[in-house]
Amino acid sequence: MIQSGSPTLEQVAALAGVSRATVSRVVNGSPKVLPDTVAAVERAIGELGYVPNRAARALVTRRTDSVAIVVPEPDSRVFSDPFFAGMLSGVSRTLAPTPSQLVLLIEPAEADDQRLLRYLRGGHVDGAIVISHHGRDNILQELAQLPLPIVFSARPLGVEVPVASVDVDNVAGARTGVEHLLSIGRTKIATVAGPLDMTAGLDRLTGYKQAMQAAGLPEVIGYGDFTADGGEQATLRLLDDRPDLDALFVASDLMATAALRVLAGRGRRVPADVAVVGFDDSVLATTTTPKLTTVRQPVEQLGARLAEILLAKIAGADLTTPEIYSTELVIRDSA
Amino acid sequence: MIQSGSPTLEQVAALAGVSRATVSRVVNGSPKVLPDTVAAVERAIGELGYVPNRAARALVTRRTDSVAIVVPEPDSRVFSDPFFAGMLSGVSRTLAPTPSQLVLLIEPAEADDQRLLRYLRGGHVDGAIVISHHGRDNILQELAQLPLPIVFSARPLGVEVPVASVDVDNVAGARTGVEHLLSIGRTKIATVAGPLDMTAGLDRLTGYKQAMQAAGLPEVIGYGDFTADGGEQATLRLLDDRPDLDALFVASDLMATAALRVLAGRGRRVPADVAVVGFDDSVLATTTTPKLTTVRQPVEQLGARLAEILLAKIAGADLTTPEIYSTELVIRDSA
DNA sequence: TTGTATGCGTTATCAA
DNA sequence: TTGATAACGCATACAA
Numbered sequence: 001m002i003q004s005g006s007p008t009l010e011q012v013a014a015l016a017g018v019s020r021a022t023v024s025r026v027v028n029g030s031p032k033v034l035p036d037t038v039a040a041v042e043r044a045i046g047e048l049g050y051v052p053n054r055a056a057r058a059l060v061t062r063r064t065d066s067v068a069i070v071v072p073e074p075d076s077r078v079f080s081d082p083f084f085a086g087m088l089s090g091v092s093r094t095l096a097p098t099p100s101q102l103v104l105l106i107e108p109a110e111a112d113d114q115r116l117l118r119y120l121r122g123g124h125v126d127g128a129i130v131i132s133h134h135g136r137d138n139i140l141q142e143l144a145q146l147p148l149p150i151v152f153s154a155r156p157l158g159v160e161v162p163v164a165s166v167d168v169d170n171v172a173g174a175r176t177g178v179e180h181l182l183s184i185g186r187t188k189i190a191t192v193a194g195p196l197d198m199t200a201g202l203d204r205l206t207g208y209k210q211a212m213q214a215a216g217l218p219e220v221i222g223y224g225d226f227t228a229d230g231g232e233q234a235t236l237r238l239l240d241d242r243p244d245l246d247a248l249f250v251a252s253d254l255m256a257t258a259a260l261r262v263l264a265g266r267g268r269r270v271p272a273d274v275a276v277v278g279f280d281d282s283v284l285a286t287t288t289t290p291k292l293t294t295v296r297q298p299v300e301q302l303g304a305r306l307a308e309i310l311l312a313k314i315a316g317a318d319l320t321t322p323e324i325y326s327t328e329l330v331i332r333d334s335a
Numbered sequence: 336m337i338q339s340g341s342p343t344l345e346q347v348a349a350l351a352g353v354s355r356a357t358v359s360r361v362v363n364g365s366p367k368v369l370p371d372t373v374a375a376v377e378r379a380i381g382e383l384g385y386v387p388n389r390a391a392r393a394l395v396t397r398r399t400d401s402v403a404i405v406v407p408e409p410d411s412r413v414f415s416d417p418f419f420a421g422m423l424s425g426v427s428r429t430l431a432p433t434p435s436q437l438v439l440l441i442e443p444a445e446a447d448d449q450r451l452l453r454y455l456r457g458g459h460v461d462g463a464i465v466i467s468h469h470g471r472d473n474i475l476q477e478l479a480q481l482p483l484p485i486v487f488s489a490r491p492l493g494v495e496v497p498v499a500s501v502d503v504d505n506v507a508g509a510r511t512g513v514e515h516l517l518s519i520g521r522t523k524i525a526t527v528a529g530p531l532d533m534t535a536g537l538d539r540l541t542g543y544k545q546a547m548q549a550a551g552l553p554e555v556i557g558y559g560d561f562t563a564d565g566g567e568q569a570t571l572r573l574l575d576d577r578p579d580l581d582a583l584f585v586a587s588d589l590m591a592t593a594a595l596r597v598l599a600g601r602g603r604r605v606p607a608d609v610a611v612v613g614f615d616d617s618v619l620a621t622t623t624t625p626k627l628t629t630v631r632q633p634v635e636q637l638g639a640r641l642a643e644i645l646l647a648k649i650a651g652a653d654l655t656t657p658e659i660y661s662t663e664l665v666i667r668d669s670a
Numbered sequence: 671t672t673g674t675a676t677g678c679g680t681t682a683t684c685a686a
Numbered sequence: 687t688t689g690a691t692a693a694c695g696c697a698t699a700c701a702a
Contacts, residue, residue: 006457006458008694008695008696009695009696009697010695010696018672018673019672019673019674020673020674020695020696020697021672021673021674021697021698022671022672022673024696024697024698025671025672025697027696028697032671032672033671033672034671034672037671037672049456051453051456051457051458052457052695052696053394053457053458053694053695053696054390054393054399054457054458054459055389055390055391055393055394055399055694055695055696056390056394056678056694056695056696056697057695057696057697058389058390058678058696059388059390059391059394059677059678059679059680059694059695059696059697060677060678060695060696060697060698061678061696061697062678064389064390066438069439079420079421079423079424081420084420085414085416085419085420086414088414088439089414092439092441093441096441101438101439101440101454101459102438102439102441103401103436103437103438103439104404104423104427104436104437104438104439105436106427106428106431106437118386119436121384121386122341122386122387122388122389123341123386123388123389124389124436228618228621228622254618254622257622257623258622260624261622261623261624261626264624283563283589284619284622286563287563287589287592287593287596287619287622287623288592288596288622288623288624289595289596289599289623289624291596343678343679343680344679344680344681345679353688353689354688354689354690355679355680355681355689355690356681356682356688356689356690356691357687357688357689359680359681359682360687360688362680363681367687367688368687368688369687369688372687372688387679387680388678388679388680390678390679390680391678391679391680391681391694392679392680392681393680393694394678394679394680394681394693394694394695394696395679395680395681395682395693395694396680396681396682396694397694
């Protein structure tokens with residue numbers, strides 16, 4: 001609607017004294033154009049301030065030069081999650097040097113999946129990255145079967161077909177966190193788990209169980225939902241049930257901040273009385289008192305890798321396997 | 336590249352036994368089509384799973400049905416800022432029921448403004464929202480003068496032409512925060528200010544000064560940069576210079592978390608010895624110990640309003656004035 | 671190496 | 687109310 005006076009290939013061609021086709025070749029970097037011609041065309045382009053019309057190009061190439069980030073999650077909590085922020089950062093950094101633009105697809109509150117699927121099926125984007133922080137949405141299966149290059153940010157629960165995905169080894173990460181608590185002499189270690197309909201919640205609980213079983217210690221499990229409130233409730237219950245706890249493995253930093261607050265409220269010193277290990281190493285980990293010892297996942301790198309895989313798939317690569325990266329224990333003051 | 340078999344208007348027309356033009360009318364909800372015809376066309380559309388080709392449509396209508404969120408800020412810190420998250424949430428919620436898609440434009444690390452400006456000038460989007468958290472970028476002036484509907488998330492510093500913008504009254508908000516500290520009997524009130532090349536940093540400092548002057552009290556100012564580290568340094572310096580402080584007005588929640596940690600480290604009780612008021616009411620405000628008393632800005636609503644204004648401008652409205660919303664003091668435990 | 675001609679899928683203008 | 691037809695700006699097969 002704006003660029004009514006925007007110059008076209010035609011006008012550049014006229015000014016440069018060549019044909020439209022030649023200008024097109026120059027614009028697209030075709031090798032077989034005489035240097036002189038190239039120079040003339042580029043001069044004309046500069047003079048006119050020519051910019052290719054994306055719509056016209058997309059119409060004939062059938063490529064849109066844009067990829068979607070799909071967030072099948074009406075909840076605005078997703079945005080304030082440092083996980084999402086890191087992903088976005090990694091993805092956009094990888095896309096920056098390419099011609100591809102990033103389109104954000106949020107599932108509207110009414111949750112009409114069909115609108116989203118129709119959009120993706122409509123060829124408006126060349127591919128999609130699904131930030132499926134929450135699992136078991138029945139939309140995941142449909143997304144996975146779309147005739148469109150697609151990558152998931154975590155193994156999508158409940159999806160049977162093989163799909164490309166990028167994630168950390170949540171099981172091993174959790175195990176490492178618990179093993180650290182064991183190594184500093186704690187034996188009454190409880191966990192505040194995440195929701196079990198998410199890969200992250202499920203796998204981190206598994207890691208906790210593995211470490212406890214290997215140590216021959218009894219499991220004490222509280223269930224949260226990856227929110228601060230949920231973490232608070234779970235911690236309160238755990239403390240009531242097992243007043244003698246000496247350590248807490250909390251499945252996310254956000255829930256860990258709540259746990260720290262609850263412990264302070266109950267007069268328990270951290271880490272002297274109760275040691276606490278979180279998961280994420282998000283910005284929250286350094287804003288707490290004491291600073292949080294936590295299991296770091298390289299979120300930005302995951303996002304970058306997600307974008308790389310998608311670009312490769314768009315270019316024709318056949319990638320349908322999960323990629324798993326490792327975590328790293330970051331020891332600060334809480335354990 | 337994908338939708339090679341995607342049905343076109345032509346095919347729908349053939350199946351429905353009408354012309355392309357008529358199908359187009361039905362798709363675009365033209366009132367003057369016979370109900371019977373509409374029904375026939377819709378049946379064909381459903382049967383074929385027809386989805387309009389956006390590129391073809393954009394080519395002729397010269398509208399792209401997409402708007403950009405521009406982040407002239409290579410720093411990935413922007414993403415992890417709850418401010419950005421809230422904005423995004425508000426914008427996307429407002430856009431959801433419209434046909435417009437959200438394109439994310441991040442300035443790549445090399446900071447080549449020209450690429451960004453060329454894209455915006457190229458008619459790839461119908462309008463743009465600039466999240467200009469940082470000010471004085473010299474790109475702001477160029478953005479403001481683009482022949483494109485544009486809205487700023489804060490009064491852009493250093494831009495002389497009138498532009499549409501949405502922000503809170505940072506001056507009044509800060510004043511309210513300081514007045515609360517005064518009302519609970521504090522008199523030795525320092526501030527940890529934000530950077531002065533940002534609207535938010537500048538205005539909140541002004542608000543602090545106004546309140547202190549009105550109370551006839553001396554100003555004690557430390558300068559941070561809206562990061563946790565900066566807040567920590569500034570707080571340490573303040574405490575060294577004025578050991579007798581009894582209150583702190585910190586210009587952002589993130590810096591306030593750092594201040595709380597420093598105070599705890601120095602053995603000062605909050606709020607008994609030193610009362611602390613933050614600014615934002617982001618998720619951080621409830622993850623600290625004690626929970627933060629802070630000045631709330633309705634970030635999501637600002638984002639929503641930003642989108643509304645942009646849509647209005649795209650529709651032809653001539654809006655080039657700032658809109659200022661008010662803040663609200665949220666009293667928790669730190670003051 | 672360059673130019674000509676054609677078509678991509680849609681909307682809009684003008685007749686019918 | 688509907689249909690035929692001409693753009694929209696570009697890339698590419700084919701010719702020269």
